[in-house]
Amino acid sequence: MQSPDLTFVQLKIAEIRTAVFFCSNNTILPLPAYIVNAIKTNENHLIWFFISTDWNNKVFRHGLFPGKLEFYKKGYPFTLKIEGLAKLIHNKTDMQDLMTVPLMEEVYNGMLLVSVKIQRVKYKELISIATFNPIRMAISRMKKMLHTLYRRKTGPVKWQPSFKIQ
Secondary structure, X not given: XXXXXXXXXXXXHHHHOEEEEEOOOOOOOOOOEEEEEOOEEOOOOEEEEEEEOOOOOOOOOOOEEEEEEEEOOOOOOEXXXXXXXEEEEOOHHHHHHHOOOOOOHHHHHXXXXXXXXXXXXXXXXXXXXXXXXXXXXXXXHHHHHHHHHHHHHXXXXXXXXXXXXX
């Protein structure tokens, strides 16, 4: 059975899906950060996604290394930061087992499957609660009332040219 914390994390990952994957060790991956889409999370605390290796063959393909995932999407009121041990998988059968549809042969040559074992999760709400200030609210209402009264007395201002055309 899944723990409630894992269920909550899975729900939030499924909601956003897009993350930045950080690898602090440049000898393992050529770039320090990748934009990824989470494919699957499972009950073993693993997150699965693909990274591209099409342009560079200098990718270390064995062993575990520390990695970070930061899930954030504009318009969503939270962020999710996950730290854990990442593993690169280049085995074609493992990739096929994870996908629901068969992939073309070219995909296997240009992509690596990455799994991150969740060790630490930081969840942060981004909504700030506005404080109720009755004095500021009263001043704001007074300004609006005075502005509407002034506009009624003067009426709309007509535009007039500042010079005459001959």
